[in-house]
Amino acid sequence: MFQSFDVTARPDQGPPRLAMLRSHMTAEGLSGFLVPRADAHQGEYVAAHDERLAWLTGFTGSAGFCAALQTVAGVFIDGRYRTQVKTQVAPLFTPVPWPEKSLGTWLKEQLPEGGLIGFDPWLHTVGQLETLRGELDGSGIEMRATANLIDRIWSDQPAPPMAIARIHPLEFAGESHGAKRARLAAELAAAGQNAAIITLPDSLCWLLNIRGSDIPRNPIAQGFAVLHQDGTVDLFMAAKKLVEVGDHLGAEVTCRAPESFLDFLGNLQGPVRIDKATVPVIVAEHLGDRAVWGSDPCALPKARKNDAEIAGAAAAHLRDGAAVVELLAWLDAQAPGSLTETQVVGKLETCRRQDNALRDISFETIAGTGPNGAIMHYRVTTETDSRLEEGHLLVLDSGGQYLDGTTDITRTIAIGIPPREAAQAFTRVLQGMIAMSRLRWPVGLAGRDIEAIGRLPLWLAGQDFDHGLGHGVGAYLSVHEGPQRLSRISHVPLEPGMILSNEPGYYREGAFGIRIENLIVVEEAKALPGGDAERAMLSWRTLTFVPIDRRLIVAEMLSAAEIDWLDTYHREVREKIAPRLSPAAKTWLDAATAPI
Secondary structure, three states, X not given: OOOOOOOOOOHHHHHHHHHHHHHHHHHOOOOEEEEEOOOOOOOOOOOHHHOHHHHHHOOOOOOOEEEEEOOOEEEEEOHHHOOHHHHHOOOOEEEEEOOOOOHHHHHHHHOOOOEEEEEOOOXXXXXXXXXXXXXXXXXXXXXXXXXXXXHHHOOOOOOOOOOXXXXXXXXXXXXXXXXXXXXXXXXXXXXXXXEEEEXXXXXXXXXXXXXXXXXXXXXXXXXXXXXXXXXXXXXXXXXXXXXXXXXXXXXXXXXXXXXXXXXXXHOOOOOEEEOOOOOEHHHHHHHHHHEEEOOOOOHHHHHOOOHHHHHHHHHHHHHHHHHHHHHHHHHHOOOOOOOEHHHHHHHHHHHHOOOOOEEEEOOOOEEEEHHHHHOOOOOOOOOOOOEOXXXXXXXXXXXXXXXXXXXXXXXXXXXXXXXHHHHHHHHHHHHHHHHHHHOEEEOOOEHHHHHHHHOHHHHOOOOOOOOOOEEEOOOOOOOOEEEEEEOOOOOOEOOOOOEEEEOOEEEEOOOEEEEOEEEEEEEEOOOOOOOOOOOOEEEEEEOOOOOOOHHHOOHHXXXXXXXXXXXXXXXXXXXXXXXXXXXXXXXXXXXXXOOO
């Protein structure tokens, strides 16, 4: 299987490791040391070599960091992980609600007399350090770049990944890497910039039309790149990764050893664009006053999917939808109490593996039944594996990495007869998902401007959820892709071609969780009779086609327009997915998509 159920970190391992870290802090004259969940490339996902936060604390979430001081160790986690962290870290670690409590504020509370905080300059971005130093101004707390103290004490640290990179075919990429390089280089030249530094692996892979497997579940190859204003690229990637790429890169891409990256920067002529949000501190230090601030040149072009990428995503979702329907049909045939979470995960992977284009799952499948469903990013292990009992809700969040697209879908499934309160909450979540799906909005609005639409039904009932309404999704790349988001902190205007998730939820700790997720793509909205002809509008097209559990819907809570949307959606599911199913699954689908 792609997914394992091994226990990857234990709370009891944290205290002795923290003691070792503090010993090295003392030797270095440090009051504290920062341990982020990050690597030198500053992507969201990290290889086993870079799982320093999990190794030290036991916390395995995809975002967060630890500020280890001599007398206290804060584990900073956002709203997605406040239930999860309680089960993963020892009492010696203190969970800190972040970003409500900033690192600077917390450090000033813990070190009122000042102190010296060490950090690895490869693992923190320019923007992060700039913000922190601003918060600490006048506090007597100073930041010092040091060697990585975790690497000193992690005796069995895995080696850095060295997976083979492969060519991403033009039929799926939709644009040659030469055309991409020329297009982005022209923007640099127009801005008077000689070059741009690219550290994000998905940006690098998108630009050069390559894919890899350095990070589990994400088809990326780690490296650094310098894009010059003439369209040439210097690529800093281990030679052994490039053995299958052959002549694909061509004469305008020069491959260099990663170890030469910093020296190369020292000789680079400015001005050089770097992104404060993604470039490590050490890169900015080597560039000095030759650095100019700007966005990653690949970020927006990568987010705006071309016709080939959108067609690939749509095709992948149809095949993926058939696999999920096969799983749901099988699941409904099992008696409550007869299955465990790991059995569901295994069966779903078996269904997906029938597709030869599948290369991996797009993240560790979340299959949380009953109280486990309230853990937003729950990962089932051999120790937590739970039975699907009568009256439970099962949150099933999963996806696949296919050669032509990346999928991500969540369905909440009733096991037996659901509690009335849970069904009411489910219906509100569904109303929010429908409202976002139906939305039209003026060109120029960002995720923060429309995200509340998907929360309104819950807000009216005094309820909410602690994650964004949606994230960007790559084209056979990272399942979480920026800069596009449906989030109250997203300032990036939505544009045609951007693929995002639409996933409102509701979570009651110790009881149940609910989430419904479709992927949607931004399109130019069709003109409406009586509308303003001069006012350009955008809308969504749904990519995901899998039934929504009608047993959890309180029909009398829905408006006529909501029922019409749901019945129309289910009719489309039946028309698009039924021809791809086994006879038993097709029979199940006919019943599951019947009108409300």
